[in-house]
Amino acid sequence: MGIHKFHLNGKNIVLDVNSGSVHVVDELVFDILDFYKESTLEDIILKLENRYDKSDIKEAYKEIKKLEDEELLYSKDHYEKHFNYKDQNIVKALCLHVAHDCNLNCKYCFASQGNYSGKRELMPLDVGKKALEFLVKNSRNRKNLDVDFFGGEPLLNFEVVKELVIYGRKLQDEYDKNISFTITTNGLLLDDEKIDFINEHMENVVLSLDGRKEVHDKMRPTINNKGSYDLIVQKFKKLIEKRGNKDYFIRGTFTRDNLDFSKDVLHYKELGFDVTSLEPVVCDPNEDYSLLEEHIEKILEEYEKLSKEYIKINKSGERFIFYHFVIDLDQGPCVIRRVTGCGAGSNYLAVTPSGDLYPCHQFVDQPQFKIGDVFNGIIREDLRDKFRSVNIYTKEECKDCWAKFYCSGGCMANAYYINKDITKPYKLGCAMEKKRIECALSIAANLKD
Amino acid sequence: MKHIKTISGRSLNKTVCNSGCGECQTSCQSACKTSCTVGNQKCENDK
Ligand code: SF4
Numbered sequence: 001m002g003i004h005k006f007h008l009n010g011k012n013i014v015l016d017v018n019s020g021s022v023h024v025v026d027e028l029v030f031d032i033l034d035f036y037k038e039s040t041l042e043d044i045i046l047k048l049e050n051r052y053d054k055s056d057i058k059e060a061y062k063e064i065k066k067l068e069d070e071e072l073l074y075s076k077d078h079y080e081k082h083f084n085y086k087d088q089n090i091v092k093a094l095c096l097h098v099a100h101d102c103n104l105n106c107k108y109c110f111a112s113q114g115n116y117s118g119k120r121e122l123m124p125l126d127v128g129k130k131a132l133e134f135l136v137k138n139s140r141n142r143k144n145l146d147v148d149f150f151g152g153e154p155l156l157n158f159e160v161v162k163e164l165v166i167y168g169r170k171l172q173d174e175y176d177k178n179i180s181f182t183i184t185t186n187g188l189l190l191d192d193e194k195i196d197f198i199n200e201h202m203e204n205v206v207l208s209l210d211g212r213k214e215v216h217d218k219m220r221p222t223i224n225n226k227g228s229y230d231l232i233v234q235k236f237k238k239l240i241e242k243r244g245n246k247d248y249f250i251r252g253t254f255t256r257d258n259l260d261f262s263k264d265v266l267h268y269k270e271l272g273f274d275v276t277s278l279e280p281v282v283c284d285p286n287e288d289y290s291l292l293e294e295h296i297e298k299i300l301e302e303y304e305k306l307s308k309e310y311i312k313i314n315k316s317g318e319r320f321i322f323y324h325f326v327i328d329l330d331q332g333p334c335v336i337r338r339v340t341g342c343g344a345g346s347n348y349l350a351v352t353p354s355g356d357l358y359p360c361h362q363f364v365d366q367p368q369f370k371i372g373d374v375f376n377g378i379i380r381e382d383l384r385d386k387f388r389s390v391n392i393y394t395k396e397e398c399k400d401c402w403a404k405f406y407c408s409g410g411c412m413a414n415a416y417y418i419n420k421d422i423t424k425p426y427k428l429g430c431a432m433e434k435k436r437i438e439c440a441l442s443i444a445a446n447l448k449d
Numbered sequence: 450m451k452h453i454k455t456i457s458g459r460s461l462n463k464t465v466c467n468s469g470c471g472e473c474q475t476s477c478q479s480a481c482k483t484s485c486t487v488g489n490q491k492c493e494n495d496k
């Protein structure tokens with residue numbers, strides 16, 4: 001594998017997989033690299049001399065060789081042997097499902113029509129408190145902890161959310177931790193009081209919006225089957241305006257109904273929302289909105305289209321962020337983080353309203369994935385071990401994938417729901433992820449000009 | 450170099466020395482809830 005090269009947005013880009021070096025090269029180098037590893041300089045000259053000047057070929061070859069010697073091209077993987085997968089029984093993030101109930105009826109909801117397999121349930125305060133205690137007690141020497149209020153719709157249980165934030169602050173002082181709270185909401189119940197509380201106490205807020213009005217209203221109707229777009233956009237604007245510099249995300253889902261989803265991302269921009277993410281729906285392939293193999297070409301094209309607009313916008317000096325197009329080429333996360341990925345089932349767990357623990361929010365209420373509960377802690381050590389052992393070196397597909405240090409092995413829940421195996425990456429997901437990384441690299445290259 | 454412009458050097462190797470402190474955010478938490486891209490995460494040691 002060694003390198004990955006591609007052409008996008010006017011650049012020939014070469015990524016050296018193991019060192020993480022990124023090079024922008026001319027056509028000549030791009031062509032030489034097709035043969036470089038297998039051929040001698042003489043052979044390469046024979047192959048390319050009808051198109052390039054001989055002395056240029058020699059010169060370019062030398063440059064490649066120099067980078068190879070400096071381990072900036074075709075470098076080896078020095079990391080695998082450093083890993084110690086043991087000693088990782090540390091929990092540092094919880095997703096609290098404070099409400100398995102919802103006031104919207106989104107078609108693709110994790111909470112399947114707002115009723116989580118038939119049960120509507122709010123998390124009682126004492127269960128939430130137990131969860132926070134479980135977190136601080138199992139976080140060992142980790143200082144920074146994350147708690148996300150999730151649902152269903154967490155604003156349906158807002159009094160408990162408020163109490164839990166206050167309790168969390170007390171615990172963090174007692175245990176010398178730093179808890180960062182996030183809330184994910186559909187916005188319907190936002191009012192001034194809630195907006196102010198969220199802005200004061202939540203380090204991050206994720207606001208669900210699918211893009212253009214017709215797209216949003218089709219997938220995210222209210223319980224009475226009305227659109228929800230008009231109701232929430234004003235509220236989101238108000239929240240963000242009052243939020244100052246604190247983080248937020250506008251987040252949506254796209255389906256086969258809006259394969260032209262770059263328009264939806266750009267619609268966020270039109271609304272003045274500049275920190276965004278839009279995710280492919282993951283669901284049973286038999287649903288009439290699912291993404292299938294036959295849609296992939298259009299989806300990849302759409303990411304490219306978005307990347308072109310993205311470059312234009314950011315070059316004009318405006319700030320606009322699409323989550324998957326951000327890539328930190330100077331450092332970014334450490335290698336261990338890149339190898340181990342999301343941490344579902346080990347560092348990260350989801351808590352149901354009744355206090356059951358699952359590997360992450362996407363596995364909630366799948367009985368075979370119940371890993372413990374907040375009263376007794378982890379019960380299924382075997383399950384925890386299984387999740388912990390999944391990483392880019394233990395997954396066949398990922399091991400040899402050029403994208404592994406950016407992707408980190410994809411989503412285990414997607415893998416499970418599509419392939420019934422958390423170690424078998426979801427193929428469409430991989431194709432999209434790789435395209436997003438190519439877009440991100442080409443954006444970085446263009447913005448560095 | 451005439452033919453190659455390196456826009457990022459050995460960025461991955463650099464991260465090995467402070468590797469694995471575990472203080473960074475869990476990616477799924479922060480934004481997307483359906484994937485685990487980490488290439489865009491911030492390192493807590495780099496702030
Ligand atoms: S999940 Fe797919 S894209 Fe990601 S590293 Fe594995 S094979 Fe590559």
Ligand code: SF4
Nearest residue numbers: 342360411412413477
């Ligand atoms: S398994 Fe998927 S949904 Fe769950 S935490 Fe990991 S990336 Fe997120």
